[in-house]
Amino acid sequence: MTVTIVVDNEEALVDDVIIIEVKGLEKNQPITVRAETTEKDQVFAGSGCFTADDNGYVNLFKHASSSGTYTGVSPMGLFWSMKNAPNMPSGMRLIKNNASSALIVNLTVFSGHVTFEQTYSTTTSSLCTKEIRRWYMGNGVQKIKVKTGRIRGMLFLPPGKGPFPCVIDMFGTVGSCVEFRAALIASRGFASLALPYFIYDDLPNELSDVELEYFMEAVDWLSKHPYIDGDNLGVIGVSKGGEIALHLGYYCDKIKSVVSINGAPFFTTIPMLYKGKLIGQSIFHPEKAVNGEEGYEARNCMDCEIKNFLPIWEKDVNVLLVCGLDDRCLSDHILTNLNNCYPPDRKHLCKLLSYPGAGHLIEPPYAPLARSTEKFVRGVGGDHGVFKILWGGRTVEHAHAQEDSWKHILQHFRSTLMNTSSSSATSTGDINYVTKAASSKL
Missing domain, CATH: 2.60.40.2240 (Acyl-CoA thioester hydrolase/BAAT N-terminal domain)
Structure with missing residues (x-):
C-alpha cells in the first residue's frame, strides 16, 4: 500500500x-x-x-x-x-x-x-x-494600498458590503508595513488597517521624528471611509505598537477599544511629539541592561512608577492587556501596575491576560517562537548598530499564550466593536480551535 x-x-x-x-x-x-x-x-x-x-x-x-x-x-x-x-x-x-x-x-x-x-x-x-x-488573508478579503495625505499602509476589507468595524494594527521597532495580522483580523470579520509609522515609503526613518498626529490622521480618515463604521474603531499593537495603541486610546475619543500586547503605558526610550511637545517620556537605565549570550535584555531598564503612566483609566475605552511573564524587554510589573490603577468602578474597562513562560513577541496562533532576533538599533546603551535582542519566551508556554490570547483578542473586539446596530459586519466563521484535551498539551 x-x-x-x-x-x-x-x-x-x-x-x-x-x-x-x-x-x-x-x-x-x-x-x-x-x-x-x-x-x-x-x-x-x-x-x-x-x-x-x-x-x-x-x-x-x-x-x-x-x-x-x-x-x-x-x-x-x-x-x-x-x-x-x-x-x-x-x-x-x-x-x-x-x-x-x-x-x-x-x-x-x-x-x-x-x-x-x-x-x-x-x-x-x-x-x-x-x-x-x-x-493570513481569507477568501473574499480585499487588500487596498493606502497612500493618502501622509498616511501609508494596507487596508483589508472583509467580504460583504459594510460598513465594517475597523481595527488599526501596528507592530514595533521592526518598522516597515507588517500586514499579516491585519489580514487575519479582516479574515475574521473586521476591516483592518496595517499602519506603518517609520522605515516605510516616505515615512520617517527615525522614531524620534514620528508624531502622534500621524495616527490621529489615520483615525480621522478611517472614520469617514464609506466602508468603515466610524463609530466602532479599535487598535491593536505589540511592543512599540502597543504603546502607541494605548496613547491613541487616551488621546483620541474615536477609539473605543484597545489591545496592547506587551506595550507600556508610556513611550519606552524615545518619547513622541504631539502638538509640538514630547509626550510619554520615561527614564531608561542602560546600565541595568544585560548583554548575555542570547542577546540584549532590557526588561529592568524602564521605571515602573505609576506617576509616569498614561492615565488611560480615566477614559471610557475598553482595554485588553496581553502580558508575557518571560518578556525580556519589558517588565511584567508595568502592565500589572497599569491594571491595578483602575478604580473599582472602572475595572470593567480593563482586562489583563498574563502568561507564564511567554515572551515579548506574542503573535497569532501557531507561529514559531522568536526568542531573540538580530536588528538594527539606534541608541541602545548610547550605541548604534546591529544588536541581538532577547525577546524571551519558552516554546510550549509561548505557543499556549499565542493560541489563548488570540481567542480573547477576537472576542474583545467582537464584544466592543460589533455591539451596535450600525455594524453590518459578520464573522467569516469561528476559529477551529483544539479541543481542551489536546490544547492542554499543545
Missing part, C-alpha cells in the same frame, strides 16, 4: 487547526513527520516522531509525538514548534511579507524515528511528501 499524507483542509487560515494523517503504513511502523516553510530565504521547520497503530495509521490530532521539536499530542505541534532549519542562522522571525500570498508548507514523512537534524541528511529516506497552503 502506498504511504500518503491526508490533510482535512489544505488551504486553511493560519489560525485554523488542521488534521494531518499518514495512511498506508505497516502495523506499528515508526515514522517521522516534518513540516517546513520558507519565507525571505529563511527556512523554518518542525518535526515529530510517531508510531503507526494496528491499522498502519497516524493521526496528529490523536497520536503523540515521542520526540522531535515537540512531544505529546498537539495537532499543530509541527507548526508552533518550528525553529530555524540546520545551516540557517539563529535569531530568525517568521514574518509573512505579502499577506495576499500563501505560506507554503511542505510536509514530509520519513522512515523510522530520526532527529530533526537527520531529516536534512541525504541518507535519510522519505516515504512521501505533500504541499499545503496556509493563509
